[in-house]
Amino acid sequence: MQKNWDLKRLIFNISSLVHLGQEVTSSKGFNEKIKGALYVVTGIFSIPRAALLIYNSRLHSLDLLTSKGLKGIDGTILRIEHRHIKVLKKNEIYSIKELQNNPFYKQNETAFKTLQTRTFIPLFVKEEFLGALSLGRRLSRTSYLQSEADTLRAIANQISTTLHNSNLFKRLARKATENKKLYENMRHIYHNTVQAFAAAIDAKDVYTKNHSNRVAKISVAIARELSWKDKDVEGIYIAGLLHDIGKIVLDRVVIRSKNLTNAEMDEIRKHPKISYDIISKIKFPWKDISDFVRHHHERIDGKGYPDSLRDKELSDGAKIIALADAFDAMTTERPYQKKRTLNEALIEIKECLGTQFDGNISKAFFKTIQKEIKGELKDPQVLPYLDKDFDPSIIIMLLEGIIAELSA
Amino acid sequence: MLTNNFAVVSKAIDDIAILQPKGYMNDLGAERLEHECEQFLDKGLKKLIINFSDIQHINSMGASVLIGIVQRISESKGQLYFTNIKKVHFDVFEMLGIIKYVKIFKEEREALKFLIKDAEKLGLEKTDL
Numbered sequence: 366m367q368k369n370w371d372l373k374r375l376i377f378n379i380s381s382l383v384h385l386g387q388e389v390t391s392s393k394g395f396n397e398k399i400k401g402a403l404y405v406v407t408g409i410f411s412i413p414r415a416a417l418l419i420y421n422s423r424l425h426s427l428d429l430l431t432s433k434g435l436k437g438i439d440g441t442i443l444r445i446e447h448r449h450i451k452v453l454k455k456n457e458i459y460s461i462k463e464l465q466n467n468p469f470y471k472q473n474e475t476a477f478k479t480l481q482t483r484t485f486i487p488l489f490v491k492e493e494f495l496g497a498l499s500l501g502r503r504l505s506r507t508s509y510l511q512s513e514a515d516t517l518r519a520i521a522n523q524i525s526t527t528l529h530n531s532n533l534f535k536r537l538a539r540k541a542t543e544n545k546k547l548y549e550n551m552r553h554i555y556h557n558t559v560q561a562f563a564a565a566i567d568a569k570d571v572y573t574k575n576h577s578n579r580v581a582k583i584s585v586a587i588a589r590e591l592s593w594k595d596k597d598v599e600g601i602y603i604a605g606l607l608h609d610i611g612k613i614v615l616d617r618v619v620i621r622s623k624n625l626t627n628a629e630m631d632e633i634r635k636h637p638k639i640s641y642d643i644i645s646k647i648k649f650p651w652k653d654i655s656d657f658v659r660h661h662h663e664r665i666d667g668k669g670y671p672d673s674l675r676d677k678e679l680s681d682g683a684k685i686i687a688l689a690d691a692f693d694a695m696t697t698e699r700p701y702q703k704k705r706t707l708n709e710a711l712i713e714i715k716e717c718l719g720t721q722f723d724g725n726i727s728k729a730f731f732k733t734i735q736k737e738i739k740g741e742l743k744d745p746q747v748l749p750y751l752d753k754d755f756d757p758s759i760i761i762m763l764l765e766g767i768i769a770e771l772s773a
Numbered sequence: 774m775l776t777n778n779f780a781v782v783s784k785a786i787d788d789i790a791i792l793q794p795k796g797y798m799n800d801l802g803a804e805r806l807e808h809e810c811e812q813f814l815d816k817g818l819k820k821l822i823i824n825f826s827d828i829q830h831i832n833s834m835g836a837s838v839l840i841g842i843v844q845r846i847s848e849s850k851g852q853l854y855f856t857n858i859k860k861v862h863f864d865v866f867e868m869l870g871i872i873k874y875v876k877i878f879k880e881e882r883e884a885l886k887f888l889i890k891d892a893e894k895l896g897l898e899k900t901d902l
Contacts, residue, residue, distance in 0.1 A: 374868055381833035384799070401801055401834060408833030411869045413844035434841050504840055505870040 378516050381409050385520060389527040400431045402524050406498065407433050409520075410513065414481050414501030418443065419528060420494050427497055432480075434501070441480060443473040443497075455489040456521045458514055484509075486521045490529040498524065556603075563606040566613055572699050573609075579697075579750050581605030583689035583730075586737075586746035590729040591681070600651025601682055607654070608661045608686050611639030625701075637662050638671045657682035661690050664721045676723065684723040688714070688730055691721070696751060707755045708763065715767050728771045735764045778802070781809050789888050790818045791881065795827035798835025810842045819851035820888055824881045826857035836869055843874045854888075856881040 388401040399417060407415050414434035418427035427443040449469035461483050464470040470477060477485075477499075484500040498521060509517060563577035584605040588598045615636060625633065641659035660683035663669035665676045669687075694702075695710040705713065711731070718724050737745040738757045779796040790813035794806050810821055821842075831839075846853045853875045858866070866872050878884040 373864055377833070377865060377868060384832055384834070397801065404801065404834040404837040407840060408835070408837030408869075411836075411840050411871070413840050433837065434844055503870075504843065504874070 375512075378409060381405055382516070382519060382523075385523055389523055395527075395531050396431065398527060399524070400433075402520070402527065403431055403433055403498075406500070406517070406520055406524075409516065410500070410509070411504035412500050412502070413504060416441075416480050416499045417496065417524070418499060419496040420445070430496065435480065438479055441476050443469075443476045445469060445473075450487075450494045453487040453494070456486060456518055456525065458509065458517055458521075459485045459487075460508070461485065486517070488521055488525040488528060490525045493529065493532075495525055495528040495532065559603055559606050562610065566607075566609050569612060569615075572697070575750075576693055576697070577606050577609055579693045580608060580686065580689045582746040582750070583692060584685045586733040586742075587685045587689065587726060587730050588682075590733040590736075591726075596651065600649070600654055601657065601685060603649065603651060604654045604657040604682060605686055605689060607644055608640060608658045608690065609636060610643050610658070611636035611641070614639055634662070634670045653680060653682055656680055657686050659683075661686040663687060665723055666720045668720075679723075681723075681726065684726045688722050688726055692730070693750075707751055707760060711760070711763060711767070718771075724771055728768060731764050731768050731771075735761060735768070779805065781805050783809050783813070785813065785818055786885070787889065788818050789820045789822060789885070791822045791824065791885075793824045793827060793881075797830045798828060798838060799830055799832045800834055803835045803838040807838050807841050807845070811845060814845060814849045814851060819846075819849060820854070821846060821851060822854040822856060822881060822884045822888075824856045825859070825862060826881075828859075828862065831862050831865055836865060836871075839866070839871055840869070843871055847874065852876065854878060854884045856884050 385402055385405045388405065389398050391398065393401070403415055403417050406412065412433075414432075416432035416435060416438070417430045419430040420426075421428050425444060425446055427445055429438065429441050432438060446469075449467070449472075452467070453469075461470075461477065464477075464485055480499045481501040482499040483502045484498075486498040486500070487494065488496045488498065560578065563581070564575075567573045567576050567578075581602045582605070584601045585598055588601045593601070615632060637659050641655050644658050645655040657680065660669075660672065660674060660679055663672065663674045663679055663683060664687075665679070665684075667673050667675040692710060692714065695705045695713060696707065698704045711734075714722055714727055714730070718727055733742070734747055736742050737748045738761055779794065779798065779800075779802040781792055781794050783790060783792045785791070790810075792806065792809055792813075794803075798806070806823070813821060823842075843853060854877075855866070855875045856878045857880060858877065863872075863877075866875075876884075876887075878887065
């Protein structure tokens with residue numbers, strides 16, 4: 366009869382352990398797992414009251430994680446110092462009597478009484494102290510048999526591993542947050558550096574002051590209108606900032622010259638290629654930047670430079686920068702041309718569709734200006750840099766007409 | 774995330790609460806039974822009958838819930854009655870020492886007969902008594 370009972374008890378304990386294993390490795394949330402584990406312990410050993418405490422290394426305390434059958438224990442904590450932890454044996458089952466001479470017990474006598482602790486099991490994984498199980502009196506009021514103590518230790522090991530994994534996960538999550546911050550800082554520094562380069566390029570000529578920055582912003586506006594992914598939008602922003610970097614090697618006199626000789630013109634026409642040579646040596650986290658930069662003076666009809674590429678041979682990025690660059694040149698004072706009004710610039714772009722500019726890219730550009738004028742965009746990129754001497758209703762009417770024509 | 778395989782149907786007759794848990798007592802969902810018992814105890818009903826006829830499985834988590842109920846009843850100086858227990862569950866209760874704290878009846882009707890002397894209230898035939 367006794368043998369039969371032992372077998373039944375063994376089967377129940379094993380199936381409970383299997384269940385505990387499933388519980389702690391399930392996709393349930395940490396709190397639910399840990400509460401489930403405590404229920405398994407209290408169920409196997411008929412313990413009405415129990416608590417699971419987690420070690421807080423910063424405050425040197427054992428804080429309440431979950432409990433069963435205990436009321437009015439919120440905020441109960443046990444103070445535990447390194448010297449106390451040192452003398453505790455890993456996953457050892459201490460009866461409260463064994464602990465009573467320990468300074469750790471004396472320091473926390475009230476808390477132990479609140480938790481009605483009869484058995485205390487410190488939880489470790491390797492040498493790392495993670496928490497403790499506080500078990501109340503068993504329903505049977507008996508102590509643990511050897512086989513029960515073995516089962517209890519196995520369960521304590523499982524719970525320790527769960528706490529350990531949770532700690533690892535928290536550390537990993539913290540590390541990931543730190544890395545993200547670090548990456549954001551690096552990105553910020555990176556942008557600032559590129560902006561400083563752009564300012565250096567533009568500073569060669571008072572006429573082109575802030576040009577690269579404006580081209581970058583206009584390009585961003587077009588790319589967003591075309592629903593580019595954020596990472597690619599960032600790429601075209603950088604390409605916009607650096608598109609004229611090749612001008613850094615040009616003579617300041619050539620850049621500012623009103624009437625260029627053929628030789629000077631040839632010299633100026635070299636800057637996209639020089640920009641490309643500089644940019645292509647840098648490993649950017651965004652694709653095709655050097656391509657965008659190299660081809661920002663190409664035209665749809667193949668009459669651009671440096672490679673005389675035609676429509677389909679050109680990337681959208683190159684077409685965007687080309688349009689942004691030309692629009693900014695039109696709407697700012699240059700030594701070789703008078704500044705155009707917004708109305709004039711938009712008409713000129715429309716007239717150059719299919720020869721200098723791409724229809725789809727230009728349509729996106731017209732749409733974004735329309736939205737910016739109507740106040741539909743949170744973060745306008747083009748309007749803030751334009752003179753405010755235009756009549757918004759006239760521009761909107763003009764744009765509606767052009768967009769309708771392009772959509773037909 | 775609790776599984777949806779456990780429910781409790783309950784009613785009260787005089788100062789007696791009758792609870793009929795259904796399904797699997799194998800996860801934290803079984804706590805519902807403990808909550809229902811607590812509610813009856815808070816209302817002053819100290820005699821609780823739990824009818825196990827529709828319980829399919831009880832594991833250590835379910836057992837923990839029952840141990841919690843035993844404890845609450847004992848603190849409230851109430852009485853707990855188990856009925857319609859399958860042999861396999863009886864063995865678990867015996868093994869965990871729960872049996873000592875409850876009165877067992879084969880059928881819910883028998884527990885009621887024991888608790889209510891006025892047969893008419895139960896709608897029982899006098900011959901049943």
